Amino acid sequence: MPIHRPLDQTDLDQRARLSLGFGIGGRVPRVDTVEPLANALCLSPCLLAFGLQQTYEAVTESLMARLPARLSQIRQERAYSRRELGQRSDTSDKFVHR
Secondary structure (H helix, E strand, O other): OOOOOOOOHHHHHHHHOOOOOOOOOOOOOOHHHHHHHHHHOOOOHHHHHHOOOOOOOOOOOOOHHHHHHHHHHHHHHOOOOHHHHHHHOOOOHHHHHO
């Protein structure tokens, strides 16, 4: 259901079940926070995070919960070690391992 009135920070925090104050002071939400924010705004997480148009579908199960398994599967399909993926993504093998 689309939102038809402007949300203030309290409304957004309540809809997303967060109290983080994003949009104030230039804070950027982590990927695991984008999903509840997108749901609260009736937007796809891809649109909110990256500006990529995707059809909004309300989710009852977190897509974020499956991220580690998807990352591991894709990394293995492309034959990247954790270290190589860390280097390619300008992070680290420890970051990729999480």
